[in-house]
Amino acid sequence: MLIAAEALPDLPVRAVLPELTGALARAGTAVLVAPPGTGKTTVVPLALADAAGGRVVVAEPRRVAARAAARRMAALLGEPVGARVGYTVRGDRRTGRDTVVEVVTTGVLVRRLQRDPELPGTALVVLDECHERHLDADLALAFLVEVRAALRPDLGLLATSATAESHRLAQVLGGAPVVTAAARLFPVQVHWCPPGQPVDAPHGLRVDPRLLDHVAATVRRALADGPGDVLVFLPGAREIETVARRLDGVGARVLALHGRLPAAAQDAVLSGEAAAGRRVVLATAVAESSLTVPGVRAVVDAGLSRVPRMDHARGLGALVTVPVSRAAARQRAGRAGREAPGRVYRCWSQALHDRLPAQPEPEIAAADLTGFALDLALWGHPDGTGLSLPDPPPAGALRTAVGTLHDLGALDEHGRVTPRGRDLAGAGLHPRLARALLDGATTVGARRAAEVVALLDEVRADGDDLVAAWRRARRDGGAAWRAEVARLTSVLSRHGTPGETPGGRQARPRTGPATGLPDDLAAGLVVALAYPERVARAREPGGRAYLMAGGTAAELAAGSGLAGTPWLAVADADRAPGARTARIRAAAPLDEDTAREAAAALHTEVTEIGWVDGDVVARGVRRLGAITLAERRLDAPDPERLRAAVLDGLRRDGLGLLAWTDAATRLRQRLAFAHAALGEPWPPVDDAALLAAAEDWLDPGVRRRADLARIDVANALRRRLPWQVAARLDEVAPERLPVPSGSLVRVDYADPAAPVLAVKVQETFGWREAPRLAEGRVAVLLHLLSPAGRPVAVTRDLASFWATGYPQVRAELRGRYPRHPWPEDPTSAEPTRRTNRRG
Incomplete structure (x- = not known):
């Protein structure tokens, strides 16, 4: 027996364990709805281990949660991690042959399923925190459903969620029974604490410093209002550092908790080892679920979260700051009531809270799907059709991802995974970074390629100079970066063969030894291999404005040390909504030769004959994507193509x-x-x-x-x-018409529906009706003029005008123009074009 039932913590989930065990025994699948603090992450796997008859694999969305869950379960058994309870995360594994419960990240589980879908030795998989809707979690769920249907009907599958919206999960699992554990949290008092002055909404990665000032002030209030530690939710590591500075001298230990910290530092916060005196724990969303931060009695919530977004049109992926959902806000508040009555201080108004989205947006809806698409292809479902995904991938985003994989040589023309694609997937990286690692190693050496890729994957530089960040990492980089470098170097040693460029060609090493390439160009080459469409050339010498090969305009921040660099490899850039240009966040210098080598697939030499900027252009052009490298005028262009260009220009x-x-x-x-x-x-x-x-x-x-x-x-x-x-x-349409005076008067056809004949009244004497055009179908609209040429009447019905309109005109004008004829009967009078009577 792994652990006696009476030795399990007295948490709410214990009450539903018999129902849960029975549901899994009958159906093989189940959904457990259990709010934070009920024991679903630690109590359930231990309780189910004996009945499972094999290893229980628990999948968590984050590394920090996986390690914390394993440590908590091992502590309940009175054992060290790695005995009967262990964990496996990328770059770190602590398991043994006696391990019965293994906690992994969902990414590790997906890789394991790709290697061997039958999961030999595994009896039950627990997918924890499914409500967070990470890409890897969605994939793992869909893959496991298919494994149960086709290969392992005996494999147990339990999906857990902290929110009550479980019907979709149950449907994906084929109508799985739903078991609900009631929360037994202590009461949490809500304080609405909006800033006293207006603050700007988050914009990309930017958070208004005035909001961070307010968060720091609210933390001081929370410390003064009552006992216990304070857990503060902020969107990212940069904001954590800013608020930490503002809390200097606060009278409590200020600690950070985010994904970029070394594992030992994360574990110390979650285990309470650093709990001498009161603590203020500044955390990102990693503290929302799956783990308990001990000693917390108050939560201060900035109300923001950082999520991935992909600008598919420009190939720019970035993290952006968004307001939290109401569900996430509830999760965060619940952290204050796990161990005792607590307080939550929300840094926004209740009216704003009511307008927040109910649930967080699934990652699949807006993220870069390149790695996701490669996993689908590896699994044998290139477009996801037939898989039990909670939500289908957006068609446009998936097409973009598949196109990227074709460019990387990971997929063939039929969408099947190539050997190169399997190599990229085996690196445990985003496919772009895997390409940079494998191909870059042939040029700059394995160690330097691994160091730069680890920097791109884990570290966001303080400035935009990636080479400077690389040097800092070499000098005083953390354990996490060094461990990732070691892992990537090991990946390269396993491959042992040169990489291939898109299309299957061997990557050509530069002349001379790989170690002879300067660090700045080595970094630029590796970055450009990952993001060839982000190779950028300065628009003018010494400036900050650049054009990327993908066609996006970008610029460096004012005062950047990279300004004036002729070529850049852009590692990170984002474009704010409505902005005309992207902002370069991190880049490394390049030269043209290195740019052309890294982005060889974008290099084209074409003859262009077309309409450009208002005239015909006939030239030979060499381009790197949207960047024009050189052009020459054509001496004898094809006349037919020239005429076609003129036609195009005329139509445009x-x-x-x-x-x-x-x-x-x-x-x-x-x-x-x-x-x-x-x-x-x-x-x-x-x-x-x-x-x-x-x-x-x-x-x-x-x-x-x-x-x-x-x-x-x-x-x-x-x-x-x-x-x-x-x-x-x-x-049909005469240019001029004869009038009774003998004049030929021009017809005005400006309005095709109403041709106009403007003629002096005296020249029309004798006409009884207006002339007609177009085979008599259209009467001319007569503009009858005074002797001075001013209109006195407009008519098509001349007879009516003579009878009713002319007498009034005659009365008004004959006194003004006495030397002109104004007969009483114009129909019988002699027409004239003279301006004066004969004396």
């Missing part, structure tokens, strides 16, 4: 590129009228129609923009007309 920039004379404009208006009045065979001459038919009427000799200005547009328009139609144009 419009008919304003042509020289529209008055004659051409008037002709176009007449044709438009004819088409509007009669339809076919009169062709349309609007912009869309002319551009669509441009290939028919455009002169064959055009080669550039200047040629467009020399086109006789009127002749081009006439060429659109069949000859029998063109012969009738003057009949």
Whole structure:
């Protein structure tokens, strides 16, 4: 027996152990809903170990939680970690042949399933904290469901969640029974503590310093309000360091708890070994669940969390700061009531709390899916179809990820994993970093490649100079970085063969020994191998603005020591919503040769004949992605391609590129009228129609923009007309009309629906009706003018005007223009164009 039932801690989950054991025995699967502090992480695996009949594997989303859970269970047995209870996390394993309960990270479990899906020797898998919805947790759940269905129906599977929204989990597990353990937490008093002054919303990685000032002040209040330690939730290590400085002299030990700390420091906080006197524990989301921070009676919550986001259009992945969900806020508050009545100080208002999202967004919805897609392909489901994933991957994000894997040579044209893809997966890194490690080692040496990749994977530099951060790490880097370097070096020793570039070609070592490459270029090469689309060239000498090979504009911060570097390999960059450029967070210098070597797949040499910036360009161009390396003018470009470029430019920039004379404009208006009045065979001459038919009427000799200005547009328009139609144009839409005075007056066709004839009243005497056009279908709109040329009437019904309108016009104007004729009966009067009567 692993542990007697009476020796288990008296926690709420004990009450449901018989129900849980029975559910697993009957169905083989179950969902346990148990809030934080109920014992689901430590009591359940120990209680189920005897009935399982084999090893119990407990999967946690974080390394710190895995180690803490193993340590707590081992303590309950009175044994050291590594005996009957052990753990395995990346780069650290403490298990033995007597280990019955093994705590692993979900990432380790996924790798183990990929190596051997049957999980020999394992009787039960417990997926803890499934509500957090990490990518690895979703994958592990889907893989285990398929393993049970196809290979191991005897494998027990228990999914646990701290939230009541368990129906989806139960569905994924095929209708698994749900067992609920009621919380038995001590009461927690909620204090709403919004800042007294406005603070800016988080922006990318930036958190308003005024909010951090307020958090520090709230910590002091929490210490003064009552006994016990204070647990403070902040979004990241940078904010933890800032608040720690603001708490100088607070009268308590200020400790940090986040994923970048050495394991020993994390374990000391969680075990209470450092608990001499009161403590203030500044923690990230790692303290939300799966573990208890002993001695805590108060929680101060900044209300922020840091989550991964992927800008798929620009290939920029970054951590961003977002407000917590209401579910996460409840989890955090519960930390204050695990051991005694407690208090939570929320640094926001209750009104804002009610507007927070109910649950955190699943990582699959917004994260980089490259590693996820490689795992799917390794498992044999490249697009995830057929797998019991809690949520399907977004189609666009998955396509981007698959494209990246093709570029890395990890997948073939059918989506199957290549041998190189298996090598990348075996490195235990993001596929991009694995590529940088394997290919970089052939050029810069295994040790330096491992050091730079470990830096990229674990450490965020204080400044943007990655080489400076590398030197600091070499000088005084922590145990975690050194352990990861050792692990990656071991990975390289197992491979023992040169890497391959995308497409399967061998990576070519640079001339000379690998160790002869300077550190700055070595770092730049490794970074560029990981992120070839982030190779960047300065837009102007000495400046901070860069263009990345992927087409994204980026810039260094003011005062950056990297400013003026001609080429950079950008390791980390993010683009704020609405910003035109990305901000470079970490980079290493490059030269052009190294950039071209690392990003060889993006190198192209093409002949370009096209419309660029308002004219035809004919050139040979060498590019590295979006970066133009060199260009030369073509001496004898293909005339047909030149004409096609002009056509493209005309369609893009419009008919304003042509020289529209008055004659051409008037002709176009007449044709438009004819088409509007009669339809076919009169062709349309609007912009869309002319551009669509441009290939028919455009002169064959055009080669550039200047040629467009020399086109006789009127002749081009006439060429659109069949000859029998063109012969009738003057009949259907005459340019001028004779009037009774004998004048030929121009017709204005600006409005195709209403051609206008502007003529003086005296010249129309004798007309009884307005003339008609288009085979008599359209009456001309007469603009009747005074002797001074000003309109006095507008009409199509001339008879009505003579009868009712003219008498009033005559009365008003004959006194003003007495030398002009104003007969009482204009229909019988003699028309005249003279301006004065004869004396």
